[in-house]
């Protein structure tokens with residue numbers, strides 16, 4: 076069965092009402108990124124960081140998968156589909172996709188600050204099931220933090236992601252500015268012979284041969300592509 080690897084960014088969730096990073100002008104809910112998404116920010120003001128991600132978790136929970144997420148889930152009817160997403164929302168999961176690798180973490184998860192291998196569902200380890208607050212602890216008694224890759228932290232699953240890209244017969248990039256590495260470098264692991272498509276209303280510069288670009292929003296471009304593939 077043909078193996079399709081789909082690489083998604085914030086743009087695929089834009090039509091579900093979740094802001095992208097660059098569209099927000101580098102500000103996240105009026106915070107500068109460095110204020111809320113870095114180990115230094117966590118050291119300096121853990122409460123602000125926890126509150127920022129609690130707000131994004133609530134927004135993500137209130138959002139619904141859009142036609143693009145749903146179309147990708149339909150692809151699994153006929154293809155071996157692997158999604159590699161930079162997004163921390165769970166819209167791919169809620170749309171029904173089953174093979175999803177979150178490169179930059181997941182809003183719905185929390186992890187120990189003492190042993191990063193201890194990862195929990197926020198719903199199971201917090202008082203109200205939604206917000207991580209100071210005092211929420213892991214089984215070792217250390218404070219829980221968002222299971223998110225912050226600026227300056229390593230991307231633990233990047234090797235696994237590159238191996239998946241090496242096996243792609245068809246590689247689809249959807250809704251990412253391709254600015255953040257190492258995620259944006261994954262496309263260079265895709266075999267030369269594989270077909271490569273990029274769907275974005277504002278096509279980013281990507282130096283890769285034989286890349287076919289579709290200048291469309293995800294709910295148009297992805298739906299049309301999937302219709303063609305499932306014909």
Ligand code: OAD
Pocket residue numbers: 083084085086087089090095096097098161162179224225226249250251252253254255274275276277278279291292293294
């Ligand atoms: P960006 O905000 O950098 O890029 C969003 C992309 O989505 C842009 O190329 C937009 O043109 C495109 N876009 C906007 N609306 C769209 C729509 N309706 N349909 C399709 N595409 C649309 O977001 P990312 O590339 O995902 O890192 O950002 C990558 C990483 O930068 C994030 O994972 C985050 C951030 O810093 C970490 O959290 C570590």
